[in-house]
Amino acid sequence: MQTFGFHLDFVSPYAFLAFEQLPKALEGCSYATDYRPVLLGAIFKQHGHQGPHGIAPKYDWVLRQTRWLAHAHGIAMQMPAAHPFDPLPLLRLALACSDDGSISRRVAAAVFRHVWQGNGADANDPARLAALADALSPQHDPASPEVKTMLRANTQAALEAGVFGVPGFTVGRDVLWGFDALPMLRARLLRDPWFGPFSES
Numbered sequence: 001m002q003t004f005g006f007h008l009d010f011v012s013p014y015a016f017l018a019f020e021q022l023p024k025a026l027e028g029c030s031y032a033t034d035y036r037p038v039l040l041g042a043i044f045k046q047h048g049h050q051g052p053h054g055i056a057p058k059y060d061w062v063l064r065q066t067r068w069l070a071h072a073h074g075i076a077m078q079m080p081a082a083h084p085f086d087p088l089p090l091l092r093l094a095l096a097c098s099d100d101g102s103i104s105r106r107v108a109a110a111v112f113r114h115v116w117q118g119n120g121a122d123a124n125d126p127a128r129l130a131a132l133a134d135a136l137s138p139q140h141d142p143a144s145p146e147v148k149t150m151l152r153a154n155t156q157a158a159l160e161a162g163v164f165g166v167p168g169f170t171v172g173r174d175v176l177w178g179f180d181a182l183p184m185l186r187a188r189l190l191r192d193p194w195f196g197p198f199s200e201s
Contacts, residue, residue: 002189003032007158007168008108009040010094010123011087013066013077016116018167018179019108020075025182029189035108036101037091038155040166047164053084069179080115081122089124090115092147096138101150110136 006022008015022033044051052058063079070077090111097107114132115123122128133142140147158168162175169176171188174195188195 001030001032002171003034004185004189005034005036005158005161005168005170007036007038007154007163007166007170009038009087009166010090010111010115011040011084012166013062013079013116014179015167016077016112017066017069017073017075018182019112021073021179021182026186026189029186031189033105035103035105036154036158037094037103037151038158038163038166038168039087039091039151041087042155043159043164043166046159049164051084077116078118078120080118081120082124085123088151089129089142091151092142093129093133093136093138095147095150095154096140096142096144097136098150099139101154107136 006019008019010016041051043049052062067077069075094103094107094111095101097103110132114128118128158170161170163170163177164175165177167178167181169181169185171185174188176185176188
């Protein structure tokens with residue numbers, strides 16, 4: 001069984017779509033997923049890259065394409081009331097359920113669906129955040145130094161691995177990016193010789 005990293009930020013509709021599609025895309029593969037929340041804004045800053053919301057025609061395309069992808073793949077998705085939004089409260093809440101920076105699929109699903117299947121509500125609405133926290137029952141305080149350290153460490157590790165956006169997938173030394181990279185991820189997990197020679201370090 002191979003383990004791969006899934007680097008995510010809950011603000012990204014592409015990360016949400018990839019998360020929802022992952023089981024179907026990798027059906028029949030033997031794998032384990034290491035879900036790692038990262039701060040996408042810090043990754044953009046490190047690479048000197050502007051998010052799509054800063055380029056109006058590109059952002060319009062992102063909104064249209066992600067709605068199409070959700071429709072085409074049968075994934076329920078609603079845009080939150082405000083987008084982009086500050087993802088830090090959600091990233092820290094998810095990591096408050098972790099001891100090592102890796103979160104479970106259950107936690108990732110709860111937070112992603114809070115944002116993208118929330119009937120258009122504000123992702124950072126205080127009452128909704130409180131209800132999400134109650135449902136997750138984190139073992140740490142989301143505002144604690146250890147949680148903030150985990151987020152910084154995850155983001156730095158992703159950068160060092162070569163991740164430049166989300167969803168970012170790391171398998172051995174290979175870095176794959178985007179919802180449309182799911183078929184490529186499948187091929188990599190099946191050890192398609194196109195990727196060889198393989199190194200899992």
